[in-house]
Amino acid sequence: MRIELSTAAGTPGRPNEDWAATVLPASGQGGGLVLLDGVTPPQGDDGCVHSVPWFTARLGGSLVELSGSRRDLTLRDILAESIRRTADTHRSLCDLSHVRTPQATVVLARWDEEEVEHLVLSDSVLLLESPAGDVSAVLDDRLDRVPAEFLASEEIADARVRNKEGGFFTAAADPAVAERAVTGRTPRAGVRALAALTDGASRWTEMFREGDWAACLGVLRKEGPEGLIGRVRTLENADTDRTHLGRGKAHDDATAVYARL
Numbered sequence: 001m002r003i004e005l006s007t008a009a010g011t012p013g014r015p016n017e018d019w020a021a022t023v024l025p026a027s028g029q030g031g032g033l034v035l036l037d038g039v040t041p042p043q044g045d046d047g048c049v050h051s052v053p054w055f056t057a058r059l060g061g062s063l064v065e066l067s068g069s070r071r072d073l074t075l076r077d078i079l080a081e082s083i084r085r086t087a088d089t090h091r092s093l094c095d096l097s098h099v100r101t102p103q104a105t106v107v108l109a110r111w112d113e114e115e116v117e118h119l120v121l122s123d124s125v126l127l128l129e130s131p132a133g134d135v136s137a138v139l140d141d142r143l144d145r146v147p148a149e150f151l152a153s154e155e156i157a158d159a160r161v162r163n164k165e166g167g168f169f170t171a172a173a174d175p176a177v178a179e180r181a182v183t184g185r186t187p188r189a190g191v192r193a194l195a196a197l198t199d200g201a202s203r204w205t206e207m208f209r210e211g212d213w214a215a216c217l218g219v220l221r222k223e224g225p226e227g228l229i230g231r232v233r234t235l236e237n238a239d240t241d242r243t244h245l246g247r248g249k250a251h252d253d254a255t256a257v258y259a260r261l
Contacts, residue, residue, distance in 0.1 A: 001031065006225035007255040008233070010200060018198050018255040019056035019104075023068035030112035032067045033257050036060050036104040037124050037198040039170055042154045047098025050090055055102030059086045059171060067110050075108045075119040079171065080178035087173040096173035099158045103172035106181070107196040111261065116191045121181040122170045125202045127217050128186060129193040135214040140182045143168040193260045195220050200254030201229055208235045208244050225256035 001024070009016040017038030024031040036059060038052035048055075062082035066073060073081070087096055094101065105122035118138055120126050126138040146167055150160045161167025169180040195217055199206070205216045210231070219228045232254055239245050 002260040003031075003033075004220075004224045004258045005256070006229055007253070008200075008229050010249060010251040010253045015051065015053045016253050016255075017052045017056060017104075018200070018253045019053075019060040020196070020255050020257050021060060021064045022257065022259070023064055026068045026110055026112070027071040030110065031259070032064075032108070032110035033194075033196055033259060034060050034063045034067065035107040035124055035196040035198065035255060035257055036063075036171075037122075037200070037253070037255070038102070038104045041100045041102075045098075046100035046102070047095030048090065048101050049093055050102060052102050052104075055086065056104050058089060059083065059104060062086060063106075063108060067108060071110075071112075075110065075117055075183060076178045076181060079106060079108065079119060079121070079181060080175035083171055083173065083178065084175045087175075091173070099162055101173050103163075103170040105198070106171050109194055109196065109259075111188060111191070113188055115188050116186045116194065116261075117183070118186070118194075119181045119183045121177070122168060123199050125197045125199075125206075125213075127195040127197070127213055128191050129195075129217055130190055131192045133214070135212075135217050137213045138182060138184065140168075188261075191261060193217065193221070193258070195259070196257045197228075198253065198255045200252030201225070201232060201256040203232050203252070203254075204228060204235070207248070208232075208239075210235070220256065220258040221260075225258055228256055229254045 019036040026032045036056045038056045066078040105124040108119040
């Protein structure tokens with residue numbers, strides 16, 4: 001088994017809001033990974049005295065602990081309990097009902113000799129590679145299905161679709177959001193490798209269209225997560241007319257985890 005992880009902040013001098021970790025072995029067997037992409041709040045009050053990195057570190061720490069020690073819990077159970085624990089650490093100080101209370105996208109994976117479990121919430125990506133080399137992407141595409149007019153500004157998105165029915169969901173302060181996550185199980189014999197990407201790293205495929213998900217996993221296999229992120233940065237720097245970047249960030253926090261089982 002080989003696991004590689006790399007991350008790069010989008011803006012020098014600004015804290016990286018992504019968070020990732022792996023656990024080996026999980027409950028004495030197999031392993032697991034956790035990947036979070038903290039949601040950058042707009043300027044102004046978000047109802048919380050804590051930063052996004054503070055939130056992702058605490059949520060991620062709980063996810064690692066529970067996914068590594070509690071095989072009796074489903075990944076949805078683990079996400080719900082971790083959100084509850086994290087909320088309990090600051091609900092006395094912060095307004096957790098605020099639409100911009102600290103929040104994050106989530107990828108969880110856990111495996112043993114029998115199966116690989118997965119969970120994806122919001123726009124980070126999990127890739128599964130079969131022994132034959134076929135690659136499937138586990139995606140929560142609700143954000144992609146939101147009408148463009150509802151994403152025209154942060155204010156409109158917050159009022160109409162953020163963590164709302166008919167919109168998209170992230171892990172914030174409500175444990176019930178775990179039921180919105182995309183989950184599944186794959187026989188262990190059907191997975192030889194997996195990878196988790198925040199949207200800053202998945203830009204290679206999703207934004208710049210340099211290759212499909214199988215090609216993306218090929219880059220991870222040959223060059224590692226650092227190589228993929230380096231390719232993304234090169235493409236971002238070359239897109240001076242913002243043909244691909246559009247209104248998006250010139251550079252986003254980018255994190256990738258590659259696990260060869």
